[in-house]
Amino acid sequence: MTSLRISHVCQSYVPMISGAALVVRNLAEGAARRGHQVQVLSASDRGKAYTDCSLEGLQVERVQSFPNPFRRSQRFSVWSARRLARLVDFRPDVIHIHDPTIMAKVKFLSSAPKVVTIHAYPDLVTSYVPDILWLRKGVESVLIRTVRRLLEPCDAIVTPSRAAAEYVSHYTDQEPHVISNGVDLNWFSPTQKERGEDQHLREKYGLRPDLPVILHVGRLDVEKNVETLVEVAARVLHGVNAQFLVVGDGLKRTAMIRLCQSLGIMNRSVFTGYVPPSGDLPGLYRLASVFISASEKETQGLVFLEAAACGLPIVSVRATAMQEIVEEGINGYLADIRDVETIAAHTKRIVENPALGRKLGRSGRAFMQRDHAMETTLLKYEQLYTEVIQRRHERQP
Numbered sequence: 001m002t003s004l005r006i007s008h009v010c011q012s013y014v015p016m017i018s019g020a021a022l023v024v025r026n027l028a029e030g031a032a033r034r035g036h037q038v039q040v041l042s043a044s045d046r047g048k049a050y051t052d053c054s055l056e057g058l059q060v061e062r063v064q065s066f067p068n069p070f071r072r073s074q075r076f077s078v079w080s081a082r083r084l085a086r087l088v089d090f091r092p093d094v095i096h097i098h099d100p101t102i103m104a105k106v107k108f109l110s111s112a113p114k115v116v117t118i119h120a121y122p123d124l125v126t127s128y129v130p131d132i133l134w135l136r137k138g139v140e141s142v143l144i145r146t147v148r149r150l151l152e153p154c155d156a157i158v159t160p161s162r163a164a165a166e167y168v169s170h171y172t173d174q175e176p177h178v179i180s181n182g183v184d185l186n187w188f189s190p191t192q193k194e195r196g197e198d199q200h201l202r203e204k205y206g207l208r209p210d211l212p213v214i215l216h217v218g219r220l221d222v223e224k225n226v227e228t229l230v231e232v233a234a235r236v237l238h239g240v241n242a243q244f245l246v247v248g249d250g251l252k253r254t255a256m257i258r259l260c261q262s263l264g265i266m267n268r269s270v271f272t273g274y275v276p277p278s279g280d281l282p283g284l285y286r287l288a289s290v291f292i293s294a295s296e297k298e299t300q301g302l303v304f305l306e307a308a309a310c311g312l313p314i315v316s317v318r319a320t321a322m323q324e325i326v327e328e329g330i331n332g333y334l335a336d337i338r339d340v341e342t343i344a345a346h347t348k349r350i351v352e353n354p355a356l357g358r359k360l361g362r363s364g365r366a367f368m369q370r371d372h373a374m375e376t377t378l379l380k381y382e383q384l385y386t387e388v389i390q391r392r393h394e395r396q397p
Helices: 019-033 085-090 100-106 122-126 136-149 162-171 198-202 226-235 253-262 279-289 302-309 340-354 354-371 373-397
Strands: 005-010 037-043 051-053 058-062 094-097 113-117 156-159 213-217 243-248 268-275 291-292 314-317 332-335
Touching: 005 019, 005 085, 005 100, 019 037, 019 058, 019 373, 037 085, 058 085, 085 113, 085 268, 094 100, 100 136, 113 373, 136 162, 156 162, 156 373, 198 279, 213 226, 213 279, 213 302, 226 243, 226 253, 226 291, 226 302, 226 340, 243 279, 243 340, 253 268, 279 302, 291 340, 302 314, 302 354, 314 340, 332 340, 340 354
Parallel strands: 005 037, 005 094, 037 058, 094 113, 113 156, 213 243, 213 291, 243 268, 291 314, 314 332
Antiparallel strands: 051 058
C-alpha cells in the first residue's frame, strides 16, 4: 500500500490515562510500523510544549496544556491556530480527529480530508453536571446539537461499536463506519510471558496466593458506577473465599476504599492504582478468575477487549456496547443495570467453577481473534483513509 501522511489530533495521549489515549497510541504506532508517516498533535502531559520522535515514522507534538479538574492525570489544550500550526507544516494526506470539538479549528487550517472517531457519548460529560431539575438534560442537549454541527464538514465518522454508530446516526445525518478499537493479541494473550508470572504478580501486588481473584480494570470515576462493583464484591466475598483486585485510578478511588471498609471486605481487597498496558496489566488479567464491570457508558470498552483477549470471562451490565462483546453464557454473563444481586450471582458461579471460567475464557479469546485483532483495525483504517482521500480528489476540479 502507498505510504500515507497521517495526522492524529487529540486531547489525550499516553502517558495520560484514558481509553482514547491508548487507542490513539495504538493507531499511531501501528501505522508508523506499517510504513506510514504519522504525526500526533496532543495536549502536553507536562503542561509545556515539547516534541517526541522516539519511534521511527512517528512524531508526537505536545502543545501547551492545562489540568483537567474533572479527570485525574488528564490535561487539555485550548486549540488555537498557533498551536495547530504544526499540523499545517506536516502537510497530511488525511487528518484523524479524536475530539469533535477540535474540528471547529482544524477545518479552516487544512483542506485534507478529515476522519473523526467518536470515543465517548455526550452524557459522559454531563455525568459530572449536578442532576438538578433540567440542568443535566439541558447541557446534554446543547452538547448533542454542538457536536452534530461540528461533525457536518468531516469526510467520515467512525465508532468502535454498532451501538455507538446507532447513537450517532440518530442525532446526525451521517452513517458512521464501525471499526473496533482492536487489541494486540500477541501481548494480551492467555499465555504467560514467563514462568512463575502468577506467583510473581501476586507477591508484587500483595495478593494472597491461595485465593481466586475478582478483577476490575478501569478509571474509577463517577460514570463507571464503581460503587456498584464494591457492593457486588461484598456479596461474593461474604459467601466465597476470594479476593477483589481493582486496577486503576480516579476521583472515586477513596470512596471505593471507604465502602470496602464499611462492608467488611477491605482485608481481601487490593487497589493497585494505574498499571500500564505495556507493563503488568496482561499478567493481572491472566491471574484473575473473572472480570467485572458495572459501567453503563461505553462506546466499546478497551478493557473488556483486553480481558477477553487474555481468556478472562466477563460479567457486566446490558448497556451500550456490552452486548456486542459479551455473549450470554458463551464468554460471560450480563445483568440489568445496577442489579447487584444478579451480577454477584454470575460472578460467584464463575469463581466457584474454574472449569466454567476456562470454557468461557476460551470462547472470549476466539471472539477476539475473529473480530478484534489490532492488525484488522489498522487495515480497516488504512482502507478508510484511502477511500476519503480518493473521494476528495474526485470532487476537485
